[in-house]
Amino acid sequence: MIPNVRTCVRCIMDETARDIEFDEEGVCNYCAGFLHKQTKHIAPTEEERQRRLNGLVEMVKRSGRGSATIASSAFREESTAAGR
Numbered sequence: 001m002i003p004n005v006r007t008c009v010r011c012i013m014d015e016t017a018r019d020i021e022f023d024e025e026g027v028c029n030y031c032a033g034f035l036h037k038q039t040k041h042i043a044p045t046e047e048e049r050q051r052r053l054n055g056l057v058e059m060v061k062r063s064g065r066g067s068a069t070i071a072s073s074a075f076r077e078e079s080t081a082a083g084r
């Protein structure tokens with residue numbers, strides 16, 4: 001590692017990288033951009049995660065091809081395999 005070169009606290013990027021900036025916590029702008037995108041996909045809290053999960057479950061149920069169908073077909077395959 002090159003001495004006296006500021007490095008991001010989250011990744012391996014250092015200040016020699018092009019267009020790099022660090023925030024007050026020492027996180028580079030590349031990481032900041034990534035974290036910002038990530039929060040759109042990953043729920044920030046457990047409550048929010050559950051809410052999104054329930055939404056998905058409801059969507060699958062409404063589509064008429066719910067997890068029950070998937071579960072029963074998996075069971076059928078398993079019992080067929082066991083019967084051999």
Ligand SMILES: [Zn+2]
Nearest residue numbers: 008011028031
């Ligand atoms: Zn970084």
